[in-house]
Amino acid sequence: MKYLSTYFAVVALAPAVLEAQASADLVLTNARIYTVDNARPVASALAARQERILFVGSDAEAKALAGPATQVID
Numbered sequence: 001m002k003y004l005s006t007y008f009a010v011v012a013l014a015p016a017v018l019e020a021q022a023s024a025d026l027v028l029t030n031a032r033i034y035t036v037d038n039a040r041p042v043a044s045a046l047a048a049r050q051e052r053i054l055f056v057g058s059d060a061e062a063k064a065l066a067g068p069a070t071q072v073i074d
Contacts, residue, residue, distance in 0.1 A: 023070055025069075026048045026049075028045060029059040029062060029073070030044060045062035047066070
């Protein structure tokens with residue numbers, strides 16, 4: 001019975017983990033992106049998947065989210 005609850009927890013969390021590992025559809029680099037974050041008001045890259053922004057930050061970090069089918073726009 002103890003393992004049953006662990007099993008259900010793993011099954012419930014698996015889709016979120018798999019989605020987090022999926023690559024971006026689009027990566028924009030060498031840009032000037034203005035954010036509303038006072039700690040980081042300007043970023044140079046953006047990564048998106050399925051019309052949702054995944055990441056805003058440095059070029060290197062955004063490129064790390066790119067996969068073989070990712071469109072990278074410089």
